[in-house]
Amino acid sequence: MPENESFWDFYWETRLLSMENLGKRAAILAASRLIRRLSAQNGRPLRLLELGCGEGQVIGALLEAHARVCAESASVGIDYNAQSLARCRSDYPALKVIQGDFTDPLLLNPLGEFDLVLLVNALHEVFSDCFSASLGHIDVTVGKQKVEQALAAATACLAPGGWLVLFDGLEPDGDPELKVHPRFHNMQARREFDTFALEYTPFNIVYRETANPLVLELSQHDFTRYITKSIFLGKQLWQSERRQSYQYFTTQEFRAAINRSGLFIDVLSTLTVNEEKWNYRVTLEDPAEHFPDEHILILAQTK
Numbered sequence: 001m002p003e004n005e006s007f008w009d010f011y012w013e014t015r016l017l018s019m020e021n022l023g024k025r026a027a028i029l030a031a032s033r034l035i036r037r038l039s040a041q042n043g044r045p046l047r048l049l050e051l052g053c054g055e056g057q058v059i060g061a062l063l064e065a066h067a068r069v070c071a072e073s074a075s076v077g078i079d080y081n082a083q084s085l086a087r088c089r090s091d092y093p094a095l096k097v098i099q100g101d102f103t104d105p106l107l108l109n110p111l112g113e114f115d116l117v118l119l120v121n122a123l124h125e126v127f128s129d130c131f132s133a134s135l136g137h138i139d140v141t142v143g144k145q146k147v148e149q150a151l152a153a154a155t156a157c158l159a160p161g162g163w164l165v166l167f168d169g170l171e172p173d174g175d176p177e178l179k180v181h182p183r184f185h186n187m188q189a190r191r192e193f194d195t196f197a198l199e200y201t202p203f204n205i206v207y208r209e210t211a212n213p214l215v216l217e218l219s220q221h222d223f224t225r226y227i228t229k230s231i232f233l234g235k236q237l238w239q240s241e242r243r244q245s246y247q248y249f250t251t252q253e254f255r256a257a258i259n260r261s262g263l264f265i266d267v268l269s270t271l272t273v274n275e276e277k278w279n280y281r282v283t284l285e286d287p288a289e290h291f292p293d294e295h296i297l298i299l300a301q302t303k
Contacts, residue, residue, distance in 0.1 A: 008032065015061065023273055023295050027120045027167035028061055030267070030297055034163055035062060038115060039069035046070045049114040049157055051102035051150075052122030053077030056088035056095065059118060063095060076111055078102045103150040113159035119151075119166045126150045127248040128202055137203045138245060147248055148257055155261040155302070164263060164300045169228065169246025170270055171253070172292040176221035181285035184214045189281040192233045196226050199238075202245040215285060224292045231277050246294075254296055263300035270296050 012032065016025050038046055048070060050059035056077055063072045077097045079085050085097050100107045103126055130143035154164060184190040190213065197205040203225060207218035218226075224247055232241040249257065251270060258265055270293040278291060 008036070011065065015065065019057070023167060024058055024120060026271065026273065026295070026297060027118070027165060028058055030167075030299060031058070031062055031116065031118060031165045032065060034165065034299060035066050035069065035116065038163070039066070042115070045074070046115040047113070047159075048075040048116045048118065049111070050077045050118040050120070051154055052119065052125065053079050053088060053097065054081065054084045056092050056097070058120050060088065060092040060095065062118075063092065076114075078107070103146065103153055105153050105156065108153055108157055111157065113162065114157050115159055115162050117154050117157050117162065117164050119154055119164065119168070121168055123147050123150060123166070124169050124246050124248060125244060128244040131202065131243075137201075140248075143248060144253075148260070151257055151261050155263060158302050160302060162302050164258075164298070166254075166258075166296075166298040166300070168296060169248070170293050170296040171247040171250045172220055172224055173250050173252065174220065176219060178220040179217050180220055180223045180289045181210075181215055181217050182223060182226075182282045183212075183285050184216075184282050185280070187214070190214055192230070192281070193226060196229060196233060196242075199242045200225065200229065201243050220292070227278050227282070227291060228274070228294055230281055231274055249296075251296065254298060258298060258300050262303055264303050265298060265300045267297065267299040 012029055016028065019025050035046060046069060048059055048062065053059055059075065059077050063070050063075060072094045073096070075095055077088060077095055078100060080099060080101055082099055085099055088095070088097050102108065126146050127143040128138060130139050130146055132139040158164065184193065197207065205222045205226065207216045207222065210217060225245060228246050229241055232238045255265065255268065272291060272294040274294060275291055284290065
């Protein structure tokens with residue numbers, strides 16, 4: 001079968017069949033198309049760097065698929081989690097992996113330049129690490145500054161003409177204090193919300209009861225945090241997910257941050273990948289209310 005678009009559609013449909021995290025799936029598909037484009041232009045093996053690589057699901061899948069055009073032994077994955085990196089080393093032994101803080105320029109500078117830098121569900125962890133005990137929630141100002149610093153460090157790793165692939169959570173545009181009215185489908189779903197409100201640590205969740213115990217009033221800000229975390233409630237991953245906020249930048253803030261980092265945005269799209277799962281738990285009372293866009297995908301090139 002020739003390696004045309006139909007081939008790659010079939011390849012990724014098969015390769016990613018078991019990947020539940022549809023967000024990573026979207027990032028992998030976008031990066032794959034970019035790698036094919038770059039390989040045709042550059043005529044040499046491409047170097048990939050993933051910051052916050054975890055178990056290597058993204059960079060590993062891309063290197064396996066494009067082994068003929070990527071320099072696997074010259075590509076690098078960085079993460080601070082030793083357990084995740086052990087799995088990454090086991091699954092992708094040719095990939096160089098480094099345990100450390102990818103926001104540290106002293107760690108990144110000696111690595112050289114890369115054709116593709118991947119930031120997939122990584123920057124929200126930088127933001128979430130800025131929890132302030134004195135405030136009782138994430139210090140938003142400090143968190144956004146740290147994200148911009150991490151973005152600048154990532155950009156510095158790009159070779160001339162190199163590309164950044166960024167995929168992460170999205171803060172909805174508009175008034176964060178706008179009120180929404182979720183209706184839970186049953187008391188089990190309502191109890192899960194109560195667990196979320198009690199155990200979620202990045203921000204204090206504020207809501208108002210109504211005459212119907214299945215209907216609440218809360219801000220768009222807090223509802224967005226609930227709905228994007230709802231798929232983890234009752235699962236083992238909740239113990240880590242309850243400490244992280246997916247949301248930190250709006251679309252406009254992402255655009256501004258990318259521009260300040262010296263990159264040109266080629267693709268910017270927002271998407272929701274879990275709405276079907278959300279609908280099992282909750283609907284919104286007012287037809288004018290809607291689920292938020294969940295993720296943002298950005299492909300940006302050095303100027």
